[in-house]
Amino acid sequence: xxxxxxxxxxxxxxxxxxxxxxxxxxxxxxxxxxxxxxxxxxxxxxxxxxxxxxxxxxxxxxxxxxxxxxxxxxxxxxxxxxxxxxxxxxxxxxxxxxxxxxxxxxxxxxxxxxxxxxxxxxxxxxxxxxxxxxxxxxxxxxxxxxxxxxxxxxxxxxxxxxxxxxxxxxxxxxxxxxxxxxxxxxxxxxxxxxxxxxxxxxxxxxxxxxxxxxxxxxxxxxxxxxxxxxxxxxxxxxxxxxxxxxxxxxxxxxxxxxxxxxxxxxxxxxxxxxxxxxxxxxxxxxxxxxxxxxxxxxxxxxxxxxxxxxxxxxxxxxxxxxxxxxxxxxx
Ligand SMILES: CC(C)(COP(=O)(O)OP(=O)(O)OC[C@H]1O[C@@H](n2cnc3c(N)ncnc32)[C@H](O)[C@@H]1OP(=O)(O)O)[C@@H](O)C(=O)NCCC(=O)NCCS
Numbered sequence: 001x002x003x004x005x006x007x008x009x010x011x012x013x014x015x016x017x018x019x020x021x022x023x024x025x026x027x028x029x030x031x032x033x034x035x036x037x038x039x040x041x042x043x044x045x046x047x048x049x050x051x052x053x054x055x056x057x058x059x060x061x062x063x064x065x066x067x068x069x070x071x072x073x074x075x076x077x078x079x080x081x082x083x084x085x086x087x088x089x090x091x092x093x094x095x096x097x098x099x100x101x102x103x104x105x106x107x108x109x110x111x112x113x114x115x116x117x118x119x120x121x122x123x124x125x126x127x128x129x130x131x132x133x134x135x136x137x138x139x140x141x142x143x144x145x146x147x148x149x150x151x152x153x154x155x156x157x158x159x160x161x162x163x164x165x166x167x168x169x170x171x172x173x174x175x176x177x178x179x180x181x182x183x184x185x186x187x188x189x190x191x192x193x194x195x196x197x198x199x200x201x202x203x204x205x206x207x208x209x210x211x212x213x214x215x216x217x218x219x220x221x222x223x224x225x226x227x228x229x230x231x232x233x234x235x236x237x238x239x240x241x242x243x244x245x246x247x248x249x250x251x252x253x254x255x256x257x258x259x260x261x262x263x264x265x266x267x268x269x270x271x272x273x274x275x276x277x278x279x280x281x282x283x284x285x286x287x288x289x290x291x292x293x294x295x296x297x298x299x300x301x302x303x304x305x306x307x308x309x310x311x312x313x314x315x316x317x318x319x320x321x322x323x324x325x326x327x328x329x330x331x
Contacts, residue, residue, distance in 0.1 A: 010180020015067020
C-alpha cells in the first residue's frame with residue numbers, strides 16, 4: 001500500500017478512560033425482565049460502565065486523549081489534527097472533536113467527527129495514518145468516545161443489556177519504517193442501515209413531541225440479523241486486510257476485535273481458525289462501548305504486556321451503517 005516516498009505511520013501513544021460507575025447484570029435484573037445467566041450466556045457481559053450526568057463524549061474523550069498524549073511523550077500543542085469517532089456527540093454540531101481540541105489545549109488543531117458507529121475508530125486510524133504518511137500532519141489524535149447509556153431505552157431488554165460507556169484514544173505519528181499500519185479494509189452496506197439505528201432527531205424525522213413520546217430517540221436493533229452480519233463482516237474483512245499486506249492469519253500475534261458479544265467473537269474466530277488465546281477480549285467488564293471498544297482494548301492489551309514491539313496486531317470491527325473495518329498493525 002505504501003509507495004517508497006511515503007512515511008510509515010502508526011500508534012505512538014494509546015490511552016483509555018472508563019467512567020467509575022459500574023452497572024452489573026444483577027442491577028439490570030431490577031430494571032427489565034432479564035437474568036445474569038441470560039446476559040452472560042448470550043453475550044459474555046458481566047458488567048458495564050455508565051457515565052455520570054455530567055460526563056459526555058467530549059469529557060470521556062478528553063480523559064482518554066490526555067492519556068494517549070502522555071503515552072506518546074508529546075505535548076497537546078504537537079497535535080495538529082483531532083478525529084473523534086462517536087455516534088453520541090455532545091451536540092449535533094459543533095463537532096465533539098472541537099470541544100476536545102479546546103479541553104486539551106491543542107491550539108489551532110484541525111478537528112472533526114466521524115459518524116460510523118462501532119467501526120469509527122478503525123476508520124479514523126486509517127484516515128489519520130494516510131494524513132501522516134503523506135506528510136499532511138505529524139501527529140493526529142484519533143479518539144473513539146461513546147455514551148450510549150444516554151441513547152438507550154432502559155425498558156428495552158433487547159438492547160439495554162448490551163452497551164456501556166467509555167473512550168479510547170491513539171496518537172498516530174510517523175514511526176520506524178516497516179512498522180505501523182501495514183494494511184486495512186474498510187467498507188459498508190447501506191442497504192442494511194435499518195438494522196441498527198436511532199430513528200428520530202435527524203432531518204429524516206426531526207424531534208417532536210411525538211418522537212419523544214414514542215422513544216424514537218433511542219437505539220433500535222435487529223439483534224439476530226446484526227449478529228449474522230457481524231460474524232461474516234469481521235472474518236471477511238480481516239482476511240482482506242491481511243491480504244492487502246501479504247500476511248496470513250498465522251502471522252498475527254494478537255487479534256483485537258470489536259467487543260460487542262463473546263459469541264460473535266468466537267464465531268468469527270472459528271471462521272478464521274484463530275485460536276482463542278490469540279484474541280484479546282474485555283467485553284465481560286465493559287460491554288459494547290461502540291467506537292471506544294477497540295482503543296480501550298488496545299490500551300488494556302498494551303498495558304498488560306499482551307502486545308510487544310514488532311508484533312502483528314489485527315483490529316476488526318462492525319457497526320452501524322452497516323459498516324466494517326479492519327486494520328493490520330506492526331506494533
Ligand atoms: C442481542 C443478542 C444478544 C440476542 O441474542 P439471541 O441469541 O439472538 O437472542 P434472540 O434475540 O433470538 O432472543 C431469544 C429470546 O431471548 C429473549 N431476550 C432478549 N433479550 C433478553 C434479555 N436481555 N434477557 C432475557 N431474555 C431476553 C427474547 O425475547 C427471545 O425470546 P422469545 O423467543 O420468547 O421472543 C444477539 O442477537 C446479538 O448479540 N446481536 C448482535 C448485537 C450487537 O452486537 N449489536 C451492536 C452492534 S455494534
